[in-house]
Amino acid sequence: MAVPAYATPIERAWYYIFRAICAAVLVFLIAPILVIMPLSFNPEPYFTYPLPGFSLRWYEDFFGSARWLDALKSSVIVAVCTTILATTLGTTAALGLSRANFPARSVVMSILISPMIVPVVITAVGMYFFYADVGLINSYPGLVLAHTALATPFVVIVVTATLMGFDHSLSRAAQGLGAKPMTVFFKVIMPLILPGLISGALFAFVTSFDEVVVVLFIASPEQRTLPKQMFSGIREQISPTITAAATLLILFATIMLTTVELLRRRSERLRGIRN
Amino acid sequence: MVSATVDQGVRTADGVPLKIKLQRAERARKLKAIALVLPLFLFIVITFAVPIGVMLFNAIYDPSIARLMPKTSAVLAEWDGQDLPPEAAFAAVVEDMKQAQIEKTPVAAIGKRLNYEIPGIRSKIIATGRQVAKLEGTGPFKEALIEINPMWGERETWNVIKRSSASYTDFYLLNALDYRYNADNHIQHRPANQAVFQDIFIRTIEISVMVTLATLLLGFPVAYLLATLPPKTSNLLMIMVLLPFWTSLLVRTTAWVVLLQTQGVVNDTLIWLGILDDRVQLIFNRIGTIVAMTHIQLPFTLLPIFSVMKTIPTTHVRAARSLGAGQFYAFWRVYFPQTVPGIAAGCLLTFILSLGYYITPALVGGPKDQMISYFVALYTNREVNWGMASALGAVLLAATLVLYFVYNKLVGVDRMKFG
Numbered sequence A: 001m002a003v004p005a006y007a008t009p010i011e012r013a014w015y016y017i018f019r020a021i022c023a024a025v026l027v028f029l030i031a032p033i034l035v036i037m038p039l040s041f042n043p044e045p046y047f048t049y050p051l052p053g054f055s056l057r058w059y060e061d062f063f064g065s066a067r068w069l070d071a072l073k074s075s076v077i078v079a080v081c082t083t084i085l086a087t088t089l090g091t092t093a094a095l096g097l098s099r100a101n102f103p104a105r106s107v108v109m110s111i112l113i114s115p116m117i118v119p120v121v122i123t124a125v126g127m128y129f130f131y132a133d134v135g136l137i138n139s140y141p142g143l144v145l146a147h148t149a150l151a152t153p154f155v156v157i158v159v160t161a162t163l164m165g166f167d168h169s170l171s172r173a174a175q176g177l178g179a180k181p182m183t184v185f186f187k188v189i190m191p192l193i194l195p196g197l198i199s200g201a202l203f204a205f206v207t208s209f210d211e212v213v214v215v216l217f218i219a220s221p222e223q224r225t226l227p228k229q230m231f232s233g234i235r236e237q238i239s240p241t242i243t244a245a246a247t248l249l250i251l252f253a254t255i256m257l258t259t260v261e262l263l264r265r266r267s268e269r270l271r272g273i274r275n
Numbered sequence B: 001m002v003s004a005t006v007d008q009g010v011r012t013a014d015g016v017p018l019k020i021k022l023q024r025a026e027r028a029r030k031l032k033a034i035a036l037v038l039p040l041f042l043f044i045v046i047t048f049a050v051p052i053g054v055m056l057f058n059a060i061y062d063p064s065i066a067r068l069m070p071k072t073s074a075v076l077a078e079w080d081g082q083d084l085p086p087e088a089a090f091a092a093v094v095e096d097m098k099q100a101q102i103e104k105t106p107v108a109a110i111g112k113r114l115n116y117e118i119p120g121i122r123s124k125i126i127a128t129g130r131q132v133a134k135l136e137g138t139g140p141f142k143e144a145l146i147e148i149n150p151m152w153g154e155r156e157t158w159n160v161i162k163r164s165s166a167s168y169t170d171f172y173l174l175n176a177l178d179y180r181y182n183a184d185n186h187i188q189h190r191p192a193n194q195a196v197f198q199d200i201f202i203r204t205i206e207i208s209v210m211v212t213l214a215t216l217l218l219g220f221p222v223a224y225l226l227a228t229l230p231p232k233t234s235n236l237l238m239i240m241v242l243l244p245f246w247t248s249l250l251v252r253t254t255a256w257v258v259l260l261q262t263q264g265v266v267n268d269t270l271i272w273l274g275i276l277d278d279r280v281q282l283i284f285n286r287i288g289t290i291v292a293m294t295h296i297q298l299p300f301t302l303l304p305i306f307s308v309m310k311t312i313p314t315t316h317v318r319a320a321r322s323l324g325a326g327q328f329y330a331f332w333r334v335y336f337p338q339t340v341p342g343i344a345a346g347c348l349l350t351f352i353l354s355l356g357y358y359i360t361p362a363l364v365g366g367p368k369d370q371m372i373s374y375f376v377a378l379y380t381n382r383e384v385n386w387g388m389a390s391a392l393g394a395v396l397l398a399a400t401l402v403l404y405f406v407y408n409k410l411v412g413v414d415r416m417k418f419g
Helices: A009-039 A057-064 A066-097 A105-117 A120-133 A140-164 A168-176 A181-210 A213-218 A226-235 A240-270 B002-008 B018-060 B064-068 B070-078 B087-102 B107-115 B121-132 B142-148 B155-164 B171-176 B196-228 B231-246 B249-260 B265-272 B286-310 B314-322 B327-355 B359-364 B372-381 B386-410
Strands: B179-181 B187-189
Touching: A009 A240, A009 B196, A009 B231, A009 B249, A009 B286, A057 A066, A057 A240, A066 A105, A066 A140, A066 A181, A066 A226, A066 B018, A105 A140, A105 B018, A105 B386, A120 A140, A120 A213, A120 B018, A120 B372, A120 B386, A140 A181, A140 A213, A140 B018, A168 A181, A181 A226, A181 A240, A213 A226, A213 B372, A226 A240, A226 B249, A226 B359, A240 B231, A240 B249, B018 B171, B018 B386, B064 B070, B064 B107, B064 B155, B070 B087, B070 B155, B087 B107, B087 B121, B087 B142, B107 B121, B107 B155, B121 B142, B171 B179, B171 B386, B196 B231, B196 B286, B196 B327, B196 B372, B196 B386, B231 B286, B249 B265, B249 B286, B249 B359, B286 B327, B286 B359, B314 B327, B327 B386, B372 B386
Parallel strands: none
Antiparallel strands: B179 B187
16 A cells, blocks of 8 residues: 555655554554563563563572462463363354354354353452352362363464365265264364364363462462463562563463464465465 | 045155155254254253352342241231331340350351441340340330430331341342332332432443543554554564463453553653653553553454454455545545444444453552442351342343343344454
């Protein structure tokens, strides 16, 4: 979209103003992330530029502290279990939902998606009451179940979207050739929707890995996760170790984003959708 | 007749009419589809819907007085609420409180519950509990109780106990909407100085509207740019939108805390640029809340607008231009109307999600910027007033679900996409 040759001076000026506005918004979006990363290498415990030097002391702090490492471990355990459970349940449901003439599809779908829409505090308070009654509070299983409920909507949405372009005659062909339903899924459907499946799994992982409100309500100090540790860190006094943790998480997000983008392109190629 | 028509139809190899065979196959397929969805459906119901049901139930069910003062509750059930209750009620209070002392159930719990309705009554109840232990004999207790505390001679005290002794109560829900029962048992609006929740709801809506407008204002131009640039450039710029989207919410909030501090980068930059002479407070107030929330919600508004813009053929505007429309006229009359579905989808989603914000306002907002979720958490954890927490949650949930319904009708959950 270049300036056309016939543009009036006002149009020309507007073109550049428009670009400047967009640039400002994009800077607003990315700046917080770019600004916080260098601060984690600050040798002094301040959050100001210019940096007086370069040091890895906050990373040493992070990797040397049992508190942060335990938090990281808890987060990974819960997120991995959540991912497995959410991906299995979500993919199975997406397979059912994408069949033609599924009864009351939109109603069922909106119920399955609702954990994403309902304010997390409401979910957390409800779980706090109910999980206490059934003895799931302050436990890893309770946390995994809660996170799975929050994460499945993402899996359902992503996998359903992938299945939209799936050619169902392929699975019918496999069936016609005598394959059992399980074989059809693992040999025909899964390889084709794998990119979407992995994207959904990554979404589930990130949802759990990032979640803090439910953890604050239903987890004991023993299940202190990374977000919970960061939350209490910001609440009290921001220690620069948080910036180190933040930088590591940004790095993690970048890897996730890249993977999902690559998978999306691959999935579009597999399904024959061309831009 | 039916069999005759079927008989004329085509049959399968095993002699069953094709029509019936087809119906059977269709039904089997439908059942299979349902069987695939059922596990997740049940999972969501048990781990998510039931807990929310429990919360909603807590908003209307509070058996504490009925359990702690069983005799009083029974006597007051017969009382018509006029004048003072009979002597039996006074005797029942004495008996219930003595029983509470014996069973070591704290009288303070009774005081706490009644204190929700009459602020300040808690200490009087506890004092009564202590004095009652010294009362001997079988009564009458009316005079004795009124001597211990004159509130026992007031009709309102008894009315409150009578009302709270019902296990199912509308007290919390009315309270969440700033209504209450007056001394005559009529529902009335709370006086302005006591109506706290109304302010909080208005504030929640205010912040959500401002964040939604800000994301639209900032997101629309960028969505337009991304939709019209060649794919190579737009994919590159898209990373700048998607990276924050994938970055942990706490990381982004931390970043804003660091940036907006009085000694932080934003203040430094503004002073360096000469825009400010003195450092200004940018955090722990409304500015910080709106800025951080806008940053977090921006991709949610931008992406639906972007995907709608992608589907608008560029030929439309070109046609308008060649028919003589100016650049702005063509944009406004031809392009913009086609983006409205995207704007509606994005803004509605952002508005719904903003209503439930808790973490970000809690970390970058001041006491006057806390939204309804904060108070749900506060009443659950610190005040341990679960009825109130649940009632506030119920109001927030109702608002969210109504908007979600509108979103479904307008956009459809199927169309929700990420990235």
